[in-house]
Amino acid sequence: MFGIVRPCAHRLGERLKAEWMAHLCGLCLALRKDHGQFARIVTNYDGLLISVLTEAQAGAVSGSRRTAGPCALRGMRTASVAQGEGARLAAAVSLVLASAKVRDHVADGDGLLGRKPVAVAARRVAAGWGRAGARGGSAVGFDTGILVDAVDRQVGLEALAGPGTSILTVTEPTETATEAAFAHTAVLAGRPGNAEPLAEAGRLFGRLAHLLDAVEDRHADAVSGAWNPLTATGTSLTEARRLADDALHGIRLALREAEFADGKLVHLLLVHELRRSVDRAFGAMPTCAAHQPGPYAPGPYGPGPGAPHFPGAPSPQKPKEPRGFLPGCGMFLLLCCSCQMCCAEEYEGPWSRKKREGCCRDCDCDCPCDGCDGCDCCCPCDGC
Numbered sequence: 001m002f003g004i005v006r007p008c009a010h011r012l013g014e015r016l017k018a019e020w021m022a023h024l025c026g027l028c029l030a031l032r033k034d035h036g037q038f039a040r041i042v043t044n045y046d047g048l049l050i051s052v053l054t055e056a057q058a059g060a061v062s063g064s065r066r067t068a069g070p071c072a073l074r075g076m077r078t079a080s081v082a083q084g085e086g087a088r089l090a091a092a093v094s095l096v097l098a099s100a101k102v103r104d105h106v107a108d109g110d111g112l113l114g115r116k117p118v119a120v121a122a123r124r125v126a127a128g129w130g131r132a133g134a135r136g137g138s139a140v141g142f143d144t145g146i147l148v149d150a151v152d153r154q155v156g157l158e159a160l161a162g163p164g165t166s167i168l169t170v171t172e173p174t175e176t177a178t179e180a181a182f183a184h185t186a187v188l189a190g191r192p193g194n195a196e197p198l199a200e201a202g203r204l205f206g207r208l209a210h211l212l213d214a215v216e217d218r219h220a221d222a223v224s225g226a227w228n229p230l231t232a233t234g235t236s237l238t239e240a241r242r243l244a245d246d247a248l249h250g251i252r253l254a255l256r257e258a259e260f261a262d263g264k265l266v267h268l269l270l271v272h273e274l275r276r277s278v279d280r281a282f283g284a285m286p287t288c289a290a291h292q293p294g295p296y297a298p299g300p301y302g303p304g305p306g307a308p309h310f311p312g313a314p315s316p317q318k319p320k321e322p323r324g325f326l327p328g329c330g331m332f333l334l335l336c337c338s339c340q341m342c343c344a345e346e347y348e349g350p351w352s353r354k355k356r357e358g359c360c361r362d363c364d365c366d367c368p369c370d371g372c373d374g375c376d377c378c379c380p381c382d383g384c
Contacts, residue, residue: 003045004212004277005269006356012268018080019265022065023048023055023090026082029068030091034139035132039091041332042098042129046209047090050181052265053198054086057189059261085140085188092136093181096144099129100151105324107155112324122326142184150177158227163234167243170229171210178206186258197257201270204247204254208274211244212281216354224321237282244278322352 009017027048031039055064066083070076103126105113112118130148137144150173161170182202186194214229215237221228230240252271260266323331328351335350349356 003047004209004281005049005273006045006277007269007273011273016265016268020048020052020269022080022082023051023087025068025071025079026051026087027090027094029081030083030087031094034088034091034136035095035129038125039095039129039132041329042094044094047094047097049205049269050090050093050185051082051086052269053182053185054084054089054188055082056260056263056266057186057191057194057258058086086185088136089140089142089181089184089188092133092140092142092144093147095129095133095136096147097151097177099126099133100148102126102129104151104155112326118324118326140184140188142181146180147177150174158229158232161229161232163232165233167211167229167233167235167240168207170233171207174210175203175206178209179203191259194258197254201251201254201258204250205270205274208244208247208251208278211240211247212277215240215281220322241278241282244282248275248278323350 331350
């Protein structure tokens with residue numbers, strides 16, 4: 001639920017880190033203000049891209065920032081946070097998609113959600129989030145019905161998918177949902193000419209999000225017997241990587257066609273950090289020098305069933321079972337109150353139980369311009 005674009009503080013630099021945190025906190029506080037305290041648990045890194053895109057196009061305008069009070073995730077410090085229509089749209093989209101995710105877990109009977117009383121409570125929460133998201137979207141002129149329709153179609157497409165089905169048939173609903181959300185940022189920012197290129201960037205971002213989620217969950221799904229789009233359609237990791245690289249290239253080209261008042265953070269997140277997300281999912285690179293892989297780490301396309309094991313090295317462990325919705329909520333609150341999401345070098349995701357990195361931690365990362373390929377880059381370091 002925390003997204004695929006997870007930059008670390010070292011690569012962002014001080015100014016862009018402050019901007020990124022302003023949008024992350026702005027999304028969280030928009031959820032609280034418009035939809036209640038509990039809604040803040042749907043805050044996610046990909047959702048804040050909506051807020052980032054809106055402000056990048058509109059530029060710095062009066063009232064786009066406010067000073068927020070102390071928060072545990074910021075070490076009980078105040079901060080300047082984003083506010084306005086971009087943050088509200090991000091909140092609405094996050095709520096609707098979180099509602100769909102909960103309903104999907106209930107339908108699958110995952111964990112505690114397989115028990116009727118818990119499932120009933122979860123359905124009520126999901127329904128409330130869906131209604132709140134629809135109200136929030138309507139307030140900024142966005143029809144969340146597009147997202148709901150995409151989610152509903154996803155279920156049918158997955159039921160029909162089998163060997164030989166194109167993986168792009170399965171990713172289409174996600175592409176449609178993110179396409180609509182990205183395009184609406186151009187409307188909010190008063191740049192209608194950006195709607196088409198941002199729709200294309202959003203469509204490809206949705207494809208990437210679906211592909212990377214499938215790649216990261218492949219082994220866990222095989223152990224648990226859960227449905228996985230790569231396994232169901234017989235799509236190889238080589239083909240998935242090719243599609244991911246094509247999507248990265250398409251996003252980069254689409255962003256070049258859009259006009260931004262200040263596109264530095266957008267470029268860093270959707271060009272550099274998104275590429276790192278793809279490499280991370282396919283095991284092609286470590287995120288930071290502090291996380292150099294050992295001799296038994298996954299290779300370029302994951303460990304696979306025949307991965308070698310070196311004598312004396314720990315045996316690879318089976319993926320942990322994801323937590324149910326309510327236990328995950330409890331763990332989320334614990335991670336928030338202990339500031340681990342913000343400051344920990346590594347922590348366990350509350351729902352997925354995947355390894356995550358604290359968004360504000362210090363690390364020994366490579367220069368963010370590595371592999372820039374000569375683009376007109378706006379990264380925080382000089383000489384790119």
